[in-house]
Amino acid sequence: MGKVxxxxxxxxxxxxxxxxxxxxxxxxxxxxxxxxxxxxxxxxPPFAKQHGVELNYVAGNSTNTVxxxxxxxxxxxVDVAIIDDGPMYQAIALGFCAPIKGLPADDLYGTAxxxxxxxxAIGIVATGIMYxxxxxxxxxxxxxxxxxDLKDPKYKKQLVIPPLNNTYGLHALVExxxxxxxxxxxxxxxxxxxxxxxxxxxxxxxPSPGKMTELFSSGQAVISVWGSGRVKAFADxxxxxxxxxxxxxxxxxxxSVCPVAKPxxxxxxxxxxxxxxxxxxxxxxxxxxxxxxxxxKAKVTDDPRVPLPIGKRADxxxxxxxxxxxxxxxxxxxxxxxxxxx
Numbered sequence: 001m002g003k004v005x006x007x008x009x010x011x012x013x014x015x016x017x018x019x020x021x022x023x024x025x026x027x028x029x030x031x032x033x034x035x036x037x038x039x040x041x042x043x044x045p046p047f048a049k050q051h052g053v054e055l056n057y058v059a060g061n062s063t064n065t066v067x068x069x070x071x072x073x074x075x076x077x078v079d080v081a082i083i084d085d086g087p088m089y090q091a092i093a094l095g096f097c098a099p100i101k102g103l104p105a106d107d108l109y110g111t112a113x114x115x116x117x118x119x120x121a122i123g124i125v126a127t128g129i130m131y132x133x134x135x136x137x138x139x140x141x142x143x144x145x146x147x148x149d150l151k152d153p154k155y156k157k158q159l160v161i162p163p164l165n166n167t168y169g170l171h172a173l174v175e176x177x178x179x180x181x182x183x184x185x186x187x188x189x190x191x192x193x194x195x196x197x198x199x200x201x202x203x204x205x206x207p208s209p210g211k212m213t214e215l216f217s218s219g220q221a222v223i224s225v226w227g228s229g230r231v232k233a234f235a236d237x238x239x240x241x242x243x244x245x246x247x248x249x250x251x252x253x254x255x256s257v258c259p260v261a262k263p264x265x266x267x268x269x270x271x272x273x274x275x276x277x278x279x280x281x282x283x284x285x286x287x288x289x290x291x292x293x294x295x296x297k298a299k300v301t302d303d304p305r306v307p308l309p310i311g312k313r314a315d316x317x318x319x320x321x322x323x324x325x326x327x328x329x330x331x332x333x334x335x336x337x338x339x340x341x342x
Contacts, residue, residue, distance in 0.1 A: 025054045026268050029068060030082030031255075032059035038288045047275055053268055062087040069096045069260065076262040079269040082122065085254040086167060086329075089322035092118045097258035101270050104295070108277065109314045111252050112294035121254035122276045123291030126228040126243075126309040126317055127171040128250040134240040135222045144223060147175050147246045151197040160215055160224040161198070163205040164336040171251035172198075172225045173332070174320050179248070184321040187332060194340050205341050216241065227253055229290035232306040243306040245313060252309075252317035255291065 030039060036059045044055045060068065062084040069078060069091060076096075083091060091097055097118045105113075112121035129144045136143060141154070150159055150172075162169040173190040176198065180189025203221055206212050213234050215221040228250075231243040257276055259269040275281060282298035285291045292309030293300050302308050309317060 024052065025056055026079045026266060026272060027056045027058060027077055028080045029058040029060065029065045029078045031061065035289065042284050042288065043281060047272060051268055051271065066091050076260050078260050079266055080257060080272050081260055082255065082257045084167065085256055086322050086326065088119050088256045088258065090326050091258065096260060098261040098265060100259060100273050102274055107295050107297055109294055109296065111314055111317050111319060112254065119256045119258040120273065120277055121256045121294045123255040123285050123289065124294060124309045124314050125253040125291065126245060126250040127168050127225065127253055128228065128246055129244040130224045130226040130231045131242050132216055132222045132240060133242045143242060144244050145247055147179065147248055150201065155201040155223055157203045158222045159201040160203055160206050160212060160221040162207050162225065163341060164333055166207045167253050168225050168227055169205065184324040191335065191339060199340060228306060228309055232290035232303055235305045249316065249318045252319045
C-alpha cells in the first residue's frame with residue numbers, strides 16, 4: 001500500500017510541476033496598433049514555443065507604460081517594458097529597469113546602448129526632413145540638405161513640425177538651440193529661432209501622423225520634420241516623399257526595452273530582451289515597422305526612397321541628453337504654448 005501511495009504522490013507532484021511549467025507567464029508592455037500586431041503574430045510565437053512560456057501583452061503608449069510601472073511600484077506585474085527613449089530615461093531614473101545581462105555588445109550599434117545596460121534600443125528611427133519630391137521638382141527647388149533650410153521664406157506656411165510634446169518637435173528645438181550656441185542645458189536660442197525664423201514658415205504644429213500625411217496629400221504642406229519610419233510608411237503608399245539626413249546631423253529616436261526590476265524577476269525577461277535584439281527579430285521589425293536595426297548582423301535592404309538608419313547613418317545619429325530634457329520638459333512645454341503656439 002505504501003508503494004502505491006508513493007507512486008500516486010510522485011505522479012501528483014509531476015502533474016503539479018507540469019501545471020506550473022504551463023502556467024509560466026511573461027507580461028510584456030509595449031505600443032499598441034500595428035506594433036502590437038507584429039509582436040503577437042511574428043515575435044511572440046517562436047519565443048513562446050521555444051521556452052514554454054505564455055506571453056501576455058499590455059498595450060499602451062510610452063507615457064502610459066511608465067505610469068503603469070509607477071502605479072504597480074510595490075507589486076510589479078510587468079516583466080518587460082518597451083518604451084521610447086525619453087520616457088525610458090525616466091523609467092531608469094525611477095529605478096524600474098534592471099541591468100540587462102548577456103547583451104551581444106560587439107554586435108550592437110553604439111547608438112542603441114544605454115548607460116550601465118539598464119535598457120537597449122530595439123529599433124532606430126532618425127528624425128530628419130521629409131519633403132514632397134514632386135512639388136519640389138515642379139517648383140525647381142533643390143532638395144533640402146540642412147536644418148537651416150527650414151528658415152527659407154519660400155516655405156512660408158508650407159512647413160509642418162510636430163509640437164514640443166512630440167519627440168520630433170523636441171529634436172528640432174534642441175537642434176536650433178545648439179545652432180545658436182546653446183543646447184539641452186541652454187534652450188533659449190532654440191526658442192528664439194522658432195519664434196523669429198522658423199515659426200513664420202509653419203502652417204501648423206501637427207502631432208497626428210494621419211493629419212500630417214493628409215496635409216501633404218492635399219498639397220498644403222511640402223516640407224516637414226518627421227521620423228524615418230513614418231516617412232517610409234508614407235512612401236509605401238506610393239506618395240512621392242523623400243527623406244533627408246541634414247548635414248548637421250539627424251537625431252535618434254530609439255524604441256527601447258528593459259527588463260523590469262523586481263525581487264521575483266523571471267529570468268526569461270532577460271532572455272526575451274536578448275531575443276528582441278537578435279538578428280532574426282531585428283530583421284522582422286525592420287521589414288514590418290521600418291525600424292533601423294540595432295544589430296549589425298541583421299540583413300536589411302535599404303530603401304532608395306527613404307534611406308534607413310543603418311550602418312554609418314545609424315552610428316552618426318545624435319542622441320540628446322534626455323536626463324536634462326526630462327528635468328525641464330514641463331517648463332519648456334508651457335513656454336512653447338505661451339511663446340510659439342499662441
